[in-house]
Amino acid sequence: MNDSKNPLSPHLQIYRWQISSLISIFHRITGIINVMGLIIICLWIGLLFFGESSYELINIFFQSYFGKVFIMGFAWSYSFHLLSGIRHLILDLGYGYEIKITNISGIIVIVGSLALTVLMWLIGRGLI
């Protein structure tokens, strides 16, 4: 076996769940969702290139209920990843390590990501 003796991290089964670990794990999960979303968007642009009939294949999906859920999910995933990334950057700079502050910043990420999603949706649909 070629396995490294180094321990893997983070040990999801061992950590007691708390807001900081939740934000950290979801930062990675939303990163993966963003990659998958971006690949679907690349496919969308690619089908556009092949003409109207090819585009219709993906347009059926986007015009369906699942298409709306996908776009909303992508907007939320982007919002969460953005806000948790800013939180990580602030932590990397050495600020916000007090337990009370980490809990508050974690809640700001969760609530803020939902608020940002709604805001982008309202702007995008021309409702504000």
Add this chain to the structure above:
Amino acid sequence: MKASRKWIIQRASALLMIPLMGWFVINLISIYDKGYFEVMDFFSSDKSKIRMLILILISFVHIVIGLKEIYEDYIQNEKIKNTASNITNVLGITIPAIIIFILFNINL
């Protein structure tokens, strides 16, 4: 690549993506369910092409570094880790290259 350089590139690419991705997601919400000609109209403008070019290049740099960090943390087998990294490198170059080629060759 040195870890400190990776850290700087990852954070710099994230900061650069904030306005571009915000612009793209809002426009995506606006046009995702529209017809062929309306979507073509959006991607055909020079403003959209330039912004998409920068967004795609920066986002794939960010994606490749981010995915490799995940492999480093979760994959113990060196052979699997290296294979996953190599596949990510190849896809991280070919996907943006194809999309950029398409973007600059679609016109209404």
